[in-house]
Every structure is written in C-alpha cells, then in structure tokens.
Amino acid sequence: SYEERRRRQVLLPAAEGPLRRGGHQAHRRRLQEGGAPPPEASGGAPDARYAAVRPIPTPPIHHGGGADAGREDAERKAREFDMDMRYGPCLGLTRAQRWQRAAALGLAPPPHALCSDDQPCIWEGRV
C-alpha cells in the first residue's frame, strides 16, 4: 500500500541519515522550521546514535527585523529546494551547483532558490 511503501522508502546505495523519532515526515517538518535537535536525554537512556550527531545551527530568531525575516524566508525556500525530489540528490553539491544542474537538465528550478554563495545543502555534515 502507499503508506507501507512510503515507510519502506530506501534510496540506491548511499549513506543513510540518522533516524529521528516521528519518522520521515516529522523530520522534514522539523528541518524546514529550523528547530533545535531533540535533547539526548529525552525518553529515557541517551541513544548512542544521537550522540554522534552535530547540533543543527539554528538561525537566531529575532522578532521585528524585516531583513531577518527576509533571510529566514530565503533560507526556508532554499531548504524546500534541497528537499525537492525532482532535482535529484542534494548531498555533495552546493545549492548553486544543484540549481545549475537542474537548469541545464531543463527542469526550470525556481529562480528565488538560486544562492550566490557556496552554501551546501541542508544535509551537509549530518549524514
């Protein structure tokens, strides 16, 4: 069934990410919101898998700064671009390179997701 296949989703041989509680969908939501990683002591004994993960750099949340809101919005859009399956895997490429590749393959990626700097994707360093 659809739900079963979604849960069994496996990619061709490549490194697999650390599994978090709540499954794949919850993880996507967490990353797109930019929240902090789950604390290691939650739910009983600290899990050895989580101990190896570096903390997610969270953008400082200021209330009432227009430029900051714009940056957060751009970051959120860039994360959505990273997670979009249509443009292929995002690990190992900077966002700009992945955008150029998508444009060269004729996929018409959204122009606002093009970053001019050498920013790696959301998964870099965590997988």
Added chain:
Amino acid sequence: MERKQADYSNLDERYTIQGERYQGQQYSHIYYTRLHHMRTLLHALVPSRKPHLPVTTVLGLEEGKDCVLVGTLYKHMKLKPSILDEYSKERSAIPLVKPHNFMHSDDNLILEDESGRVALAGAIPPAAYVTGVVVALHGKETSAGNFLVEDVMEAGLPPQTVLPSINEDKYVVFVSGLSVGSSTFNPLQFQLLIDHITGHLGDENEQAIASKIVRVVVAGNSVHIAPRFLNGQTVAAKDQPRIAEPIKELDIMLTQLVASLPVDIMPGCNDPANFALPQQPLHRCLFSGASTYNTFSSCPNPHQFDLDNVKFIGTSGQNIDDLYRNSDAKDRLEFMERTLKWRHLAPTAPNSLGCYPYTDKDPFLVETCPHVYFAGNQDRYETRLLKGTEKQQVRLISIPRFCESGIAVMLNLRNLECSTLSFSTSFDA
C-alpha cells in the same frame, strides 16, 4: 606507393576529467542524471509503443491497474562479493574462492526511481539484466506488493547518421592485449604485425593492401608489469629499472608504427592509467620516442572518433567483461548489442565497475548510434553487423588478445566488412 589518408576527428571531450573537481560527492548524482536522461527519452518513446497506458511513478502504483513504470533496475545478487564478507562471522553461501560469474538462480530484480522501489516479477529474466539499466516496464501491481511485468521496453538503438559513401577501400586495424612484458608476449609476432602494416613485408599485392591502412587503434592492455612490483612492497634499487622496461619496449615498437601512419592508443585494465572509468589517456612521458610524432594519439577509454564521417566508439573491454560477470548471454557480441540497446556503454558502473562520481552528467550514455562499436581484450575474434529498427547498421567487433591469438582485426571503411590479420611464429600453427 603512397599511403591513403582519412579525415580524423576526435570526440573524446566527454571522457576527460580535466575540469572536474571532487567535492566528496557520492554516486547518487550519476544515477540521477542517468535516470533523468533515459526517462525523458523513454517517455517520448513509450506512447508510440503502448499508446493507451498511463505512465506512473513507483509511489503512484495502484493495485491491479495496468500502467507503465520507468526506473533504474537493481539486481540483488547473492554471490556478489561484498567487503563485509570479511567480517561475517558465520559460514555463508558465498564460497571463499570467488567465482568468475556472480549469477545465481535466486537473483531478483527491483525497479527504483526517486519515489521508491518495487520488486519485479513476471516477463523479465534477471539473468539478462544488470544493475543500472534504465527501462520502461508495462505491467501491474499485484496483491503481494510486487510489480508483475508483462513487457519490457528498452530505449533501443539510438538514431544514426547515414553511412558516408567512400569510393575506395580504406582499412582500420584494431589490435588489443599486446601485453608487452608478459610471459606470453612474443616480440617477433608483434614485429611481424608492425612490418606488415608499415609495408616492409610481402610482395606488391600485400604492400598495396597495407598502403590502404589509414589508422591503427590499440585497444588496451599494451603492457604487462610484473605483479611482484605492484603489491605495495618496496622495490630494490637494482629492480627499479625493470619496472619501466615493458613500457620502453612498447615505445620502441610504437615509434616504428607512428613513423608510418596514425596510431590511437587506449589504456586498459593492466596499463599504467587510472583504474576508474573513463580511464584517462596514457601520459606522453611514457612514450618519449613515439610522442614526438604528430601521428601519435593517446586516447581515453572509452574512445570515440570519426574517420571520414564513419562513427567509431569502443572500449578496452572492461564494460563487456563486467557484464559477463553479472549477466548471461550467448556470446560477447550479445552483451555489446545490449549496451547499445540500453544506450549506455557501461550500465554496471558505478555498481561493480569503477567510475568517477560525476555530478551533472553521465558520459557513458550513447546519444548517436555509431557505425562501428569495438571492445578489446576479449577471448575470441567475433563480429556481426547489427541492424536496428530504423535502418541503423552497426558493425560489432570483439577484438581478441594479440598475445594469445596473434590476431588483429582489419575493418574496411567502405563497406564495414571485417577481416583478420593473423600472425604466427611457429611452423606447426
């Protein structure tokens, strides 16, 4: 007597990795570009073969509904050697001595795209396919959760330009597996080949034929360095000059050839070049004598070129040997035929064949159908004219190892006919 000439253009830019910068990427990108490219192709071809069927992704499958799926095949092979076997504590089905062929009756195929994977059953024999091939499958999902295949649609031979009409006989000589420096190398046999091509042998008729040879292509494994020099131990000072002896000997022989006609030399699995495909051209410093001539061309593996607008593409044989290890066919030419129909020279790369992790392209995709497709270092000389559904004609050539067989292949550009040049130095052969 003057030697004939032919217009040569080298099409190897896609195989050079000069501009590539490795950033630590994995192989997922090369699979993604391969799937994207082939899927665009197959989506254009499927409506003409199966007009009324919807094309879906793996996640969009509905049970019992007839549809077409496009994805990459993955063959799960029980006997495929894994680095983890060394750490396995129990005795498993995998024998300690690795077999030459990793097929097993329990091998099963799985189709994968970006959304998911599904096990395959039905009219798709695992023995004929390998991991990395992109196909379109017509079938339906069963209640058991796998996809029952009714029909397999490969991309088929790519479009081909018309074979140019050449009015005179012009020959190209293919040779591979010279293995200079090995115990099976016979210097007199190689010298006979060189003397024949350069016109120093035979009477006027033979010299006339030799004067029509426009190019020589050496398809890999030209040297053989003794394994005791390559096992990681330090080589004693008195042995160090011995490492380069085979290459120096090859250079001396090649200089005789290049003084007479253009020569393309490709690296093979035993040559001093990189291991992963596409193998980069052998460095000019190895050929201090031959590289001073402008007729000397060091080419990558695979190698693609045009001679008088006749399109050639070929490898030193690693792609066909890897297909032989992972699938079954009645002869080597059938493997070559399959790679053309799948429009990919080396579908098992990077799964079981070393390959550079490209991020934005897959250089082994075959976009236009060649007129001549050759693979070096094979067991036997075999050749066939493959005919496609849209009047394509490809001359498939399996070049045998010269050190074992003494056979070089001669191809006539005018009509794509093949013959052999066979040299022997024993009277009872």
